Amino acid sequence: AMADKTFKYVIVGGGVAAGYAAREFAKQGLNAGELAIISKEAVAPYERPALSKAYLFPESPARLPGFHVCVGSGGERLLPEWYKEKGIELILSTEIVEANLSAKTLKSASGAIFKYQILIIATGSTAIRLSDFGVQGADAKNIFYLREIVDADQLVEAIKTKKNGKVVVVGGGYIGLELGAALRMNNFDVSMVYPEPWCMPRLFTPAIAAFYEGYYAKKGVTIIKGTVAVGFTVDANGEVKEVKLKDGRVLEADIVVVGVGGRPLTNLFKGQVEEEKGGIKTDGFFKTSVPDVYAVGDVATFPLKLYSELRRVEHVDHSRKSAEQAVKAIKASEAGKAVEEYDYLPYFYSRSFDLSWQFYGDNVGNAVLFGDSSPESATHKFGSYWIKDGKVVGAFLEGGSPEENKAIAKVASVQPSVENADLLIQEGISFASKV
Numbered sequence: 526a527m528a529d530k531t532f533k534y535v536i537v538g539g540g541v542a543a544g545y546a547a548r549e550f551a552k553q554g555l556n557a558g559e560l561a562i563i564s565k566e567a568v569a570p571y572e573r574p575a576l577s578k579a580y581l582f583p584e585s586p587a588r589l590p591g592f593h594v595c596v597g598s599g600g601e602r603l604l605p606e607w608y609k610e611k612g613i614e615l616i617l618s619t620e621i622v623e624a625n626l627s628a629k630t631l632k633s634a635s636g637a638i639f640k641y642q643i644l645i646i647a648t649g650s651t652a653i654r655l656s657d658f659g660v661q662g663a664d665a666k667n668i669f670y671l672r673e674i675v676d677a678d679q680l681v682e683a684i685k686t687k688k689n690g691k692v693v694v695v696g697g698g699y700i701g702l703e704l705g706a707a708l709r710m711n712n713f714d715v716s717m718v719y720p721e722p723w724c725m726p727r728l729f730t731p732a733i734a735a736f737y738e739g740y741y742a743k744k745g746v747t748i749i750k751g752t753v754a755v756g757f758t759v760d761a762n763g764e765v766k767e768v769k770l771k772d773g774r775v776l777e778a779d780i781v782v783v784g785v786g787g788r789p790l791t792n793l794f795k796g797q798v799e800e801e802k803g804g805i806k807t808d809g810f811f812k813t814s815v816p817d818v819y820a821v822g823d824v825a826t827f828p829l830k831l832y833s834e835l836r837r838v839e840h841v842d843h844s845r846k847s848a849e850q851a852v853k854a855i856k857a858s859e860a861g862k863a864v865e866e867y868d869y870l871p872y873f874y875s876r877s878f879d880l881s882w883q884f885y886g887d888n889v890g891n892a893v894l895f896g897d898s899s900p901e902s903a904t905h906k907f908g909s910y911w912i913k914d915g916k917v918v919g920a921f922l923e924g925g926s927p928e929e930n931k932a933i934a935k936v937a938s939v940q941p942s943v944e945n946a947d948l949l950i951q952e953g954i955s956f957a958s959k960v
């Protein structure tokens with residue numbers, strides 16, 4: 526066996542949360558050699574959302590080192606040299622295959638053993654694959670998933686070799702919508718297929734979705750709803766040629782991209798730590814049920830104070846903030862101090878074509894639509910409020926200015942009372958600006 530390596534703090538996973546945790550450790554004070562980040566990926570932490578957006582642009586695409594953390598939130602860009610300067614060990618291209626939380630050890634695929642005093646689990650999610658459901662031909666070449674930079678590089682390669690070809694996007698969530706747009710911008714003939722009656726059903730109302738579906742159609746994207754891919758035709762080279770749909774239709778395809786959801790990577794810790802709602806259960810300081818073990822980002826199921834409920838959130842803003850909260854809590858407890866419990870306001874966003882939306886709060890209760898949501902509109906500025914028990918609890922805005930986005934964030938956190946939903950519709954964004 527290889528020699529043991531011991532660290533005071535180990536972060537397993539080198540994604541968004543790991544990068545923001547490293548910055549917070551440095552801010553709070555860290556001695557050289559105390560912290561290691563162990564990552565399966567070959568590169569230092571980066572802003573993952575770029576992979577389905579600017580990374581795929583036909584003109585001047587984003588490339589590393591351009592989008593290392595923490596540029597996505599307007600912070601300093603942490604290059605590999607930064608970690609070196611701070612004495613943080615970046616252990617890359619290293620997959621942990623075994624975790625022993627009682628012995629406080631991790632084992633890599635090549636047999637290296639890492640010991641820690643405090644562990645932060647930041648393994649994120651993995652893409653759910655069609656082969657998991659036994660879809661016939663799902664292992665064919667040119668069927669892509671997008672989670673890590675290696676996946677994005679394969680897709681970029683296929684975009685070059687299948688120039689001006691046909692793409693089928695499987696899935697109508699935000700990854701599907703962003704990839705559909707990116708491939709259309711690369712001049713592919715794009716069809717999107719999803720089983721639900723409208724796109725992004727977990728967040729969008731039918732009225733919100735109608736705008737995006739109309740806009741995509743206007744951009745030349747074909748949308749096929751209410752059916753699923755049940756198989757693929759593969760040629761002699763093992764490359765995908767056709768997508769077979771459940772409703773009997775067959776779509777030609779040079780490239781298939783699949784975005785059908787994610788699954789948190791908790792396998793390493795199964796049976797060793799308490800789980801809840803598919804993730805690792807934590808308190809408001811991201812402490813798990815095991816002493817000295819924290820979980821942050823996509824894998825954490827934490828108390829969402831605002832809604833008095835345990836939730837798991839698979840979005841970048843939470844991955845950053847949960848990582849910072851965990852490090853603050855670790856450092857405070859070492860100093861015999863306390864930090865405030867995590868008090869998170871859910872925030873998601875997406876961008877595609879020349880569109881950009883933000884959402885804050887909770888999409889529960891009754892939704893009302895305001896603004897001009899016609900796909901033909903020149904401004905395409907519209908939004909929605911969600912009203913529950915007479916209060917506005919969630920707000921969505923397409924095409925908002927920075928000030929307007931701030932205003933809807935405030936609405937979702939203040940939860941103002943509303944008596945008259947019609948008035949809310951009439952006032953639209955100006956309602957938020959007054960809160």
Ligand code: FAD
Pocket residue numbers: 537538539540541542543563564565566573574575576577619620621622647648649650671672673700790793821822823824838839840841842844872873874875876
């Ligand atoms: P990740 O950033 O996924 O990092 C996990 C890291 O752990 C990876 O480096 C992985 O390789 C590593 N790892 C996993 N298992 C092991 C192991 N056993 N050993 C070693 N290393 C391991 N959210 C938004 O809010 N807005 C967006 O627009 C948006 N766009 C996105 C676009 C794409 C293509 C993807 C994939 C996600 C997007 N998200 C977006 C979601 C957001 O990126 C995630 O919520 C966020 O990255 C979660 O951070 P994390 O650190 O928990 O996990």
